[in-house]
Amino acid sequence: MKKIGLMEILGKSPAIKKVLQLIEKVAPRDSTVLILGESGTGKELVARAIHAKSRRKEGPFVPVNCGAIPEELLESELFGYERGAFTGASRSKPGRFELAHGGTIFLDEVSEMSPKLQVKLLRVLQERVVERLGSEEPRPVDIRIIAATNRDLEKEVAQGRFREDLYFRLNVIPIRMPPLRERKEDIPLLAEHFLQKFCEREEVPLKRLSPGALECLMNYPWPGNVRELENLMERLVILVEEDVIREEDLPEHFRGLTPPPGLIPVEIPPQGIDLKQMLLEIEKTFILKALELSGGVRTHAAKLLGLKRTTLVEKMKRLGLE
Ligand SMILES: Nc1ncnc2c1ncn2[C@@H]1O[C@H](COP(=O)(O)OP(=O)(O)OP(=O)(O)O)[C@@H](O)[C@H]1O
Ligand SMILES: [Mg+2]
Missing domain, CATH: 1.10.10.60 (Homeodomain-like)
Structure with a gap:
């Protein structure tokens, strides 16, 4: 059976299983989904999985990285424009909301939207219509909205950087992606998956991790989460010539992380510690x-x-x- 690499969300930890169950439940509905989690935890993967399992799966999946596009451009990207709306608009162009008609729009890094765009997004969420720049004509759009952020949106709201009403509209169904360090049991499986993927791509014999190397990976805190693990496996496939990847092959900061059992008391007594x-x-x-x-x-x-x-x-x- 051919694997659909893109859609596969691997993991056997209770945390990831909960996410998978939630995806199954919400995918067939049209509700707005807000995916929260640190960078590299698989937010985009989840958004694509929801689309693929929805009744909109034959329709378009339109990702927009709100953090990567400058504000002025983002507005015309999202809403489109009519000819002559601004200098250089020599013909009209539909925005991404329109392009997502019948499908799903994925607003990545939604916390980075400017206050002005936040208001405009709120209106799309409430009324499901968009107006191109330079036009007053509301165009109905049949879209499902999935948003994602690696920021603490509640904090952004409290600090006045994100509209509360927009937050409530987006936060209909929140999905929290657990960081990799909180589901270490998924590390061996993911590492093996990525080794296989890159060995196949590079057409080299399959490599595996020595028990020592795997232990180092289990003890590492993974600030870059699954993406960091994926990048490390790619690097190892390319750099290590032997079939077995040993502890010594790992970059320095992965090594020697074995916590000595019993040495560090994780208990903090009422009087505190120094x-x-x-x-x-x-x-x-x-x-x-x-x-x-x-x-x-x-x-x-x-x-x-x-x-x-x-x-x-x-x-x-x-x-x-x-
Ligand atoms: N559970 C998983 N199983 C398999 N691959 C995964 C899993 N989680 C993440 N990945 C892979 O890790 C990489 C990062 O995932 P993704 O781009 O979805 O993360 P993200 O949360 O959107 O990250 P960022 O915040 O940096 O944009 C992708 O290549 C993705 O395929
Ligand atoms: Mg992403």
């Missing part, structure tokens, strides 16, 4: 351990800690370990 002091203690413990393992050879200990020798010596001085 974080600075605690971090110093942790640093000290690791340095002593590295020195022990390296028989006191500082160059070696520094290597074990992923530090430069000079940095290690400095830290030892500061911690009184000399």
Whole structure:
């Protein structure tokens, strides 16, 4: 069976399963959907999946990145214009709302819209009509609206940067995309999927991760989420020649992230803790351990800690370990 790469939302974590269930439920409806989540969590993938599972699937899916288009241009992109509406408008042009007729428009980074455009979008949501620039004629559009943002929209509203009435109109069905670090159980599956994808593309034998390398990936916080994982796998497929990707093949910031069991108490007692002091203690413990393992050879200990020798010596001085 041929896989439809674009549509596949992989994951077996409870968090992603909940998202998939929600997609199944909302897709056949025409309700507005607001997809929230950090960058790279799969917001666009979800928007496309909703469209593909909707009764509009034969219609167009029109993505618009509101953060990437300058305001003036965004207005004419979205609403279109009539001939002569502004200098250079030598013929009329439909906007993306019109182009999405019978389908779905995906307003990505919707929080970046200017106040003026927010008002205009509100009107589209309320009345399902658009007016091209330079025209007063309202044109009805049959569209489903899906919006996405990686910002905290409630905060944007509280700080007066995003209209509250628009927020309520958009937030009919919110879908929160969990960050990758909150669904670590999906990492092996996703890593394998991307390795397979890039090995096929590059026509090289399938690579796999050593248990050590996988452990590093499991302990990494993934600020760039699935996109970061995807990019890393592409890089490894191209750079690593062996079939097995080892811990040493990973970029430096992925390595040595194994949290020592029991060392860091994640409990905070009612009286609080002294974080600075605690971090110093942790640093000290690791340095002593590295020195022990390296028989006191500082160059070696520094290597074990992923530090430069000079940095290690400095830290030892500061911690009184000399
Ligand atoms: N659950 C998943 N299964 C498979 N691939 C995924 C999954 N989540 C994300 N991806 C892939 O990760 C990449 C990033 O996803 P996407 O572009 O949808 O994220 P985004 O939230 O829109 O990111 P940004 O905020 O940076 O625009 C895409 O290539 C997408 O196919
Ligand atoms: Mg996106």
